[in-house]
């Protein structure tokens with residue numbers, strides 16, 4: 299009887315972790331993956347930009363001072379951004395902005 303309950307407990311925890319962990323890391327990965335696919339070729343993998351090519355740093359003090367809304371707006375409205383960047387859906391822009399914030403720390 300006791301063993302059955304222990305097995306049930308272990309199973310419940312295993313199922314809970316199985317459901318939770320992929321979701322958590324997936325959400326974090328998403329912004330990183332999107333950044334690498336859509337932004338890194340210009341702004342650099344570390345978001346430091348390319349001064350020689352007039353591509354601004356996203357981890358500068360100026361960029362840190364920008365609000366999330368400002369950053370999101372820049373992504374979809376900068377004339378220099380390719381249409382594949384400007385047309386990113388809002389939820390993906392949000393994921394990228396939070397990834398950029400993590401690079402700013």
Ligand code: HEC
Nearest residue numbers: 336337340352353354361369372373376378379380383394
């Ligand atoms: C084709 C190269 C290119 C790609 C790809 C690109 N950017 Fe940019 N980005 C630029 C350039 C060039 C500017 C400066 C434009 C200007 O000042 O008018 C800029 C400006 C910005 C700014 C405004 C910075 C500031 O200091 O005002 C942000 C924020 C930004 N980009 C974020 C992103 C993000 C996030 C992505 C990916 C979704 C991205 N960019 C993809 C070239 C690029």
